[in-house]
Amino acid sequence: MDNKVLVAYASKYGSTQEIADAVAATLRDSGLAVDLQLMREVQILDGYNAVVLGAPLYMFRWHKDALRFLSQHRKILSGGLPAAIFAGGPITTGDEKEWQESCAQLDQELAKYPWFTPVAVEIVGGRFDPAKLRFPWNLLPALKQMPASDLRDWAAIRAWADNLAVQLQPALP
Numbered sequence: 001m002d003n004k005v006l007v008a009y010a011s012k013y014g015s016t017q018e019i020a021d022a023v024a025a026t027l028r029d030s031g032l033a034v035d036l037q038l039m040r041e042v043q044i045l046d047g048y049n050a051v052v053l054g055a056p057l058y059m060f061r062w063h064k065d066a067l068r069f070l071s072q073h074r075k076i077l078s079g080g081l082p083a084a085i086f087a088g089g090p091i092t093t094g095d096e097k098e099w100q101e102s103c104a105q106l107d108q109e110l111a112k113y114p115w116f117t118p119v120a121v122e123i124v125g126g127r128f129d130p131a132k133l134r135f136p137w138n139l140l141p142a143l144k145q146m147p148a149s150d151l152r153d154w155a156a157i158r159a160w161a162d163n164l165a166v167q168l169q170p171a172l173p
């Protein structure tokens with residue numbers, strides 16, 4: 001399994017999965033060999049030359065599968081395997097303040113893993129649909145009354161992945 005990039009993702013409502021699909025497709029278009037997998041199903045990273053981790057923010061935390069992934073694969077991630085990450089994300093106004101808040105939340109989470117030094121970190125817009133909220137979120141009136149939104153900017157996501165392909169080239173045989 002040489003010259004491979006793994007795109008591993010976590011997603012509760014599917015929006016991050018769709019972003020991971022787009023990132024994987026863009027990296028493939030750049031000529032990279034890419035596997036796409038749910039983070040919680042990844043057993044070993046041996047044989048990969050780089051990883052891209054994508055997971056949403058929920059209640060100021062990065063998705064628990066992403067945090068678990070970092071702990072589980074600490075040895076190889078701190079041993080020089082290049083890793084890039086993206087996290088969704090803003091779902092209300094999409095203004096600078098909301099973006100900065102999501103960014104600060106992710107920074108705070110990553111600060112707990114000082115040994116982890118990703119080559120790229122990106123906050124991406126998220127998607128929200130009050131009609132699809134499940135327990136316990138469907139019990140919160142403040143959330144139920146929020147309008148549906150989709151702040152994913154596909155052009156920006158593809159541009160980020162395009163850049164990443166260039167950035168990862170030196171790591172690939």
Ligand SMILES: Cc1cc2nc3c(=O)[nH]c(=O)nc-3n(C[C@H](O)[C@H](O)[C@H](O)COP(=O)(O)O)c2cc1C
Nearest residue numbers: 011012013014015016056059060088089102126127
């Ligand atoms: C209950 C709930 C809490 C959320 N909390 C945050 C948060 O703390 N910070 C943030 O940036 N986005 C937050 N979001 C937005 C999600 O990250 C966004 O909806 C994302 O697209 C969800 O990804 P998924 O569809 O892959 O599960 C929250 C969304 C919901 C429904």
